[in-house]
Amino acid sequence: KQEVTQIPAALSVPEGENLVLNCSFTDSAIYNLQWFRQDPGKGLTSLLLIQSSQREQTSGRLNASLDKSSGRSTLYIAASQPGDSATYLCAVKAGNQFYFGTGTSLTVIP
């Protein structure tokens, strides 16, 4: 069974810093990987989706990379802002199912 791990579980940074969130998965036979943010008490908002044949995707201050062979993805956030504070989740699609990590809780301090 696919296992998805996110490190660190929590992260606190001052505003303006660049930061990296990590996601690892145990089975490289994935169809795609998707990064989400979740605000307290809310649903998930899609940030970036990387197909298994791709290496990275960028959207604004966000850049996600995928190394399928090593079972790793990173989400890079440039020039962090207090509004970036949320929980960030990664999910991999294998077969019909999506497997989620437990998330990284990010706090950006003004």
Add this chain to the structure above:
Amino acid sequence: GAGVSQTPSNKVTEKGKYVELRCDPISGHTALYWYRQSLGQGPEFLIYFQGTGAADDSGLPNDRFFAVRPEGSVSTLKIQRTERGDSAVYLCASSSPTGSYNEQFFGPGTRLTVL
């Protein structure tokens, strides 16, 4: 257009009761997923529909859980004889067969509390 909607947003019920949770996907999305999220955890897959049929229900925890999607649009997750351990946020997501294939779009969730 409108995003994924879920009703009710909150549901409080007593142990042993029956509940129904509704999901209205994005128009035209043929794939629909149900997840359960417990506090501090990532969403856990329950069931996947492609059109009207359940293509994968391997995530349903037991036979008290059932879901339908009779017309290939709205889906209802049904839980019989609820237990306190069923308390969680139930999330629904849909995706389109075109465009960014398999990108999931989530609803706001239904918070179920079983007393």
